[in-house]
Amino acid sequence: MRRFTVAARAARVPVLALALALALALASTALAAVESDKVVSTEWLAAHLDDPKVRVIEVSVVPGVYERGHIPGAVNFVWHTDLVETVVRDVVSPERFQELAQAAGIDNDTTVVLYGDNNNWFAAWGAWIFNLYGHEDVRILDGGRAKWEAEGRELSVRPPSYPRGNFEVKTINSHLRVRLADVLDVVTHNKDVAILDIRSPAEYEGRIFAPEGFQELAIRAGHIPGAVNVPWSQAVNPDGTFKSKEELRQLYASVGIDGSKPIIVYCRIGERSSHTWFVLSQILGYEVAQYDGSWTEWGNTVGVPIVNLAGTVWGAQ
Amino acid sequence: MPSDRMASFEAFGCDPAELSSPAPEARRSSGPVTGPEERAPSYWLPGLGAAAVLAAIAASAAWVYGVPGRGAASAFSLLFGAAFGILMQRGRFCFYCMFRDLIERRDPRPFYSLLAALAVGSVCYVVIFSAFLPTPTPGRLPPDAHIGPVSWALPAAGIAFGLGMTLSGACISGHLYRLGEGYTRAPFALAGAVIGFGAGFFSWRTLYLATISKAPVPWLPHALGYSGALAVQLAAIGLIALLLTRYLPGARAVPQAGPQSAAAATAPAAGNEPLSSDCSADPAQLRALAAVLSTLPPESPSPAPGPSPQPSPAPSASPASGVPLAELWQRIFVQRWSPGITGAAVGVLGALAYFRVAPLGVTSQLGSIARTWLTDAGLLAGRLNGLDAFRGCVTMVVHTISDNGLFISALTAASFAMAVVGRRFKLSRLTVKGAVSALGGGILMGWGSMIALGCTVGTLLSGIMAFSLSGWVFFGSVLAGVWAGLKLGLHRLV
Structure with missing residues (x-):
């Protein structure tokens, strides 16, 4: 009995320390959103939804995900057809991509924020294509669609419509x-x-x-x-x-x-x-x-x- | 006794004469005979039982909502399944009964239920489509709407499906809801459908290479835009509705089929008075429906929304003076719901289901069971050429219950609840012949719905609502199959 009590007392200190460390670790993970100007948080995006210089693009792989509810104002890029060539195996051609981006109301100085399902896999593909075709400001929503949904944030089913943008493929960053x-x-x-x-x-x-x-x-x-x-x-x-x-x-x-x-x-x-x-x-x-x-x-x-x-x-x- | 009457109907596999013969009246009239003191417990017990079943579905939905990897789609699948089960059972939304009444009895009234569903569903689908795919650009289709390839394999599948319906006494969705009513042939038909799906998978490769791979996937809005497609489709539905009005009771001098006279004996007031508001519910509502349909030109046939101004059964039963609760109970839980209201509700449900989860369909889980078993047994390749690229009731190799599985489970459970409370639950008598014919019919339906990428719900109902040509082709061919089946006397093999 006595020995157990002593053991328990002895254990208390490391347990407390462990709890403290855990709490700190948790706090630090909560705060340690990656420090990068290429990544935006859900809070940031929620505050910039009405910013005309910010265009949100969803690239999800599951059909119907965007249509049944997307971040308000987000434009849908279909990975299977919009961001690749459909006959030849290749990335989307610069001409088609320019047309796609202009139709989404993207100017050369627009801040493009991409997000999607599956941990942003296809959104990241979209970010790569935007970079490949020389767009300046391309960012990804940290946590993607899943985090936005998990936080119970607003979704819309209305398709957005924007005046045509002036985005042009000026350079192809072929080193990417x-x-x-x-x-x-x-x-x-x-x-x-x-x-x-x-x-x-x-x-x-x-x-x-x-x-x-x-x-x-x-x-x-x-x-x-x-x-x-x-x-x-x-x-x-x-x-x-x-x-x-x-x-x-x-x-x-x-x-x-x-x-x-x-x-x-x-x-x-x-x-x-x-x-x-x-x-x-x-x-x-x-x-x-x-x-x-x-x-x-x-x-x-x-x-x-x-x-x-x-x-x-x-x-x- | 009502039970005797029901037993005689069961020989048909469904209750096609129910609209003609106010069997509910007969049942209702049996109510007072038993006396109120005996009646109270018989109300509450089935009522509580049904409430328990529906509460269990609701609780399951709440639970599954929180399960990781499940969420809202699964929860809604349960709720939509329950709603569909209630509508099918209360409104007898049974494709076989509709087709059979039309062909054999020349009674189009149950068929109007389907027309109402298609018209209301089309209107609602357009609203959703215009958000999902604002411009119907050729080469693009709205996500996962049931728009399938049209080849000669499709009518072949439809005819096989129609023959199977006649042979087994209901379509697949019909069996699912009638399972909840104690229809003992249903398990055989559903087992047959799983076998038929297996047969479908084995013939898929041949048919795909022979014709389906080359078939177009026609979608009306590609050619006409949304408004044009809606106008044409509503005109077509309205024209069918208009053409069928000549067969409506009242529009012809032919007296009703046998049971009508029996009904006349039990409820003489429910006779042929046109549109009298105090007349018993079903015939009066049907006449009102017919009146609405027949006064509209085919060009602007909102005939299906038409029934909506009609009072629903419950309010119509409650004039200001007040109607006993017993009457309300009868109208909601015992008597058959009006075809127009049932159909309109099915149309709305179809659109809601498409919006939140997927188009209505009942074969995905059954087909997936067949596919999984065959794949696990090493009899089927993991990839079926082309199949997984088409839209429709998709089948997958899965080892869990899919959302579609939840949908059909809730459908049967809710139908059971409604059958209990409406005192329609009764284990039908099963004969060896009836079981074998149900199994055979099920096999035909399973094969047909595999090749057609859906059944009367997935390809016909959800397909037409989505403005696909495949839906209309399947509609026509299933109707032809049922017609042929009836001519061949397949429905007598029970």
Whole structure:
């Protein structure tokens, strides 16, 4: 009995300390919204909904999500058709993108805020395209659609309408995108470029060809030689918001990605890696290009080198 | 005794003569005979039972709302399912009965329920579409509306579905609500539908490559814009309504079918007086409906909104002088609701469901069960060419109950509650022949609704409300299938 009491008393101090530490940690996560001018909070956006120089764009992947309730005034960009070419596999052409942006009432000096479902994956793709086509002020809503909804904020079903904007694709920032040949060049000539595979470890190691339920597959499994693996999801908190700058810096530094050399990110089709592209380039300020051909191109290409830790050959016997 | 009457109806698989023969009157007239002192408990017990079932649905909705990964869509699926179940049971919104009454008895009155649903639903859908897809640009469709491909596989599926309806005694949604009324053939038909879905998956590849992959997906607003599409569709619905008025009782001298005379014996006042307000509810409302429909030109046929100025059964039963609660009870919970009001409510419900969750449909979960079993057994490829790219009652490989599963569960449960309170719950007598024919009919319906990407609810009702040509083609072919089934005498195989 007595011993238990003593033990309990002894335990109280560390328990208190632990509680204090936990409270501090919680408080700091609550406050530690990522410090970046490329990320806006739900509070900020709520306060700027009527700002004519702010245009909110939703890029969600599930059909009907935008239509059944979106952030008031937000314009819908359909990832499947608006932000890619529909016949040739490619990103949306500059002409079509300019038309899309103008129709959404975007001027060259508009602050574009993107958000979407699925942890902003496709919104990040949208941010990458906006950057690729030279728009100046592109930001992402921290926590995306899920956080806005979870906070019980206002949604609208009315389609917005804006006078035509004057957005023009003046420059194409082609350094934000790499093609198969570029990556192959890095791999075969052992160039000083970091390659980051942001898929799940099972995909990276070659144990599976694609996440369950996805149909667009590759003939071979594994990863690009030299690539390191940090799944995209490690960059976000449980509520979908970005981790703090310091946490992010440490996370990628742990696999040797510290911004000291250029980085190439890839995934399966290039949409999840847009998220990591955003984190590394827009939040941490590293030099990052996205390889949007990703594994569905690399794993299907004849003769390119592959590392397959799992030794799988075909998806089926 | 009402139960004897019901037993004789069950031979038909549904109660098609109920509008003609005021069976409710017969039941109502049996009320006072039992005496008020005996009546009180028989009111309250079923009433409390039904309230408990509906409360359980509401509680489930509240609970599922908070479940991570579920939320509002699941909660609304339960509530919409319950509402649809109540409407189907109280208004006998049964496609087979509507079609059969029209074809066999030349009685279009139940059919007006469907026309009202389509017209009101079209109006509401346009309001939603104009927000979801402000300009109906070719190449774009409003999200997940049931607009399907039109190939020769579609009428084939519709005819198979119609034959299956006749053989099994109801369509899939009909079986779901009649399951709640104790219709013992329903489980066989629903099991058959799951098997039929399996057969559909196996024939999908062939049909997809032969015709469906090349088929157009016609959508009226692409050609005519929203207002044009609405005008054309309402005109078509109005024209059908107008053409059918000649078959309305009162419009023809032909006396009512057999049960009418029985009704005349029990309730002579419920005879043929036109539009007299004190006349018993159903025939009077139907005559009013017919009057509304027949006085409108086909060009501006808001015939379906037409019934709305009509008083609903309950208020009409309560003049200022006051009507006993018992009368109100009868009108709401025992007597069949007016076809126009039921249909209009189904139209509104269809649009609300589309707005909040997905278009009305009842086969998604059944088809998903078949697909999951076959996939798990290694008999079906994980990917069915083209199927997952089409809109309609989608099937998935799932190991949980989908929102559609919640919808149909609530539908059956709410129908059960209404059947109990309206004293219509009765386990029908099951014969081997009846079970086998229900299973066979179910297989035909399952195959048909797999190929058509939905059934009478998903493809016909939600499809036409969404201005798809596929909905109209399926409508016509199901009607043809039921007609053929009746000519072949499939409905007698019970």
